[in-house]
Amino acid sequence: MPPLIRFAFALPWAVGAAAALAAPDWSRIPAREITVFHPGATSVEWLASGHPGASVLKSGQPCIVCHETKTGLDYNAKRLAPREPDVQAMPRTVSFPVSVQAALDKGTLSVRLAFKPPADAPLGRDAAHELKAALMLLDDQVPQAAQAGCWATCHQDLRGMPGGDPKKGKYVGAGRFELLQWTSGKPAAQPAGVQVASTQEGGRTVVTFSRKLGGAAVAGRSVPFGIAIHANHAAGRLHYVSLGYRLALGDGVAGEVQALGR
Ligand code: HEC
Known part of the structure; x- marks a missing residue:
């Protein structure tokens, strides 16, 4: 750091500004890579019955026991094709990685997503937002939340699904589930106590969600979550989504992404 800048941070007003921003030191927090992919019109009903993983899901295992392998996500857009009724909607880049980090600090949970959205995603219908990134947290009462993450909310009869309402x-x-969403255009409405920020870093979009603990995000809990990214003005179900993962809120809690701290 050049000496001038170090001096500037020592000025009282600058210290005040830094304290108000109080962001975790992300360079010290390990990142978990999570691949998001085009899900087609795949509903939780299909996952729980038509899908080869159905009985294993029912027995309490999560998606990743089958779909995450040592060499990456076992997902295949060709196999998905029967569940994508809108061929035009199928992006050329069917999946991409998101680097996920989390931290707890004085009762605030922060989750940071860093990714490079694919430039070749088909142009969507959301004129207001070129890019959106969302984090969904689910509570213990949601059926199959721990196995399916946000897929627990995606039903056959939703708008945008074949024959949906x-x-x-x-x-x-x-x-209940909680959806925290960042939008590149006019900011989206957030649940109470949620803050969202974004920056560009080395060609990647970085989105940070911060939330006072509460609701689904209780200290000591392993919180089922999912990520969704809408690229190139995509709307509705035409997003890239993750499988179900767990966010561990505290030391010794099970989860693929750990939020350490207090
Ligand atoms: C028991 C292992 C298992 C589990 C658990 C499992 N799946 Fe699958 N899944 C499969 C298999 C096997 C296929 C089909 C592969 C084929 O058609 O050859 C599949 C297919 C899919 C497909 C269609 C695309 C593709 O690559 O074939 C999607 C989407 C999918 N699964 C999502 C999920 C989600 C989401 C979960 C968790 C809610 C999940 N799966 C849990 C084994 C599993």
Whole structure:
């Protein structure tokens, strides 16, 4: 760091500004790479019955036991094709990695996503936002939340699904989910206590969600979550999504992404 800048941080007003931003030191926090992929019109109903993983899901295992391998995600857009009724919607880049980090600091959870959205995604219908990134957290009451993550909210009868109801948005059979979303255009409405920020870093978009602990995000909990990214003005179901993962809120809690701290 050049000496002038170090001096500037020592000035009282600059210290105040830095404290207000109080971001975790992300360079010290390990990142988990999570691949997001085009899911087609795959519903939780298909996952729980038509899909070869159905009985294993029912027995309590998560998606990643089968779909994450040592060499990456076992996902195949050709196999997905029967569940993508809109051939035009199928992107050329069917998947890409998102680097995920999390931290707890004085009762605030921060989750940071860093990714390079594919430039060849088909142009979508959301004129207001070129890019959107979302984090979904689910509580313990949501059926199959721990196995399926955000897929628990994606039903056959939703708008955008074949034969779906244009008035129906994501829903769960019981319990609650929380959707934190960053949008590149006018900011999206957030649940109470949620803050969202974004920057560009070395060609990657970096989005950070911060939330006071509460709701699904309780200290000591292994929180089922999923990620969704809408690239190139995509709308509705035409997003890239992750499988179900767990966010561990605290030391010794099980999860693929660890939020250490207090
Ligand atoms: C028991 C192992 C297993 C589990 C658990 C599992 N799957 Fe699968 N999944 C499969 C197999 C096998 C296929 C089909 C591969 C084929 O058609 O050759 C498949 C196919 C798919 C497909 C179609 C695309 C493709 O690559 O074939 C999607 C999407 C999918 N699974 C999502 C999920 C999600 C989401 C979960 C968790 C909610 C999940 N799976 C859990 C084994 C599993």
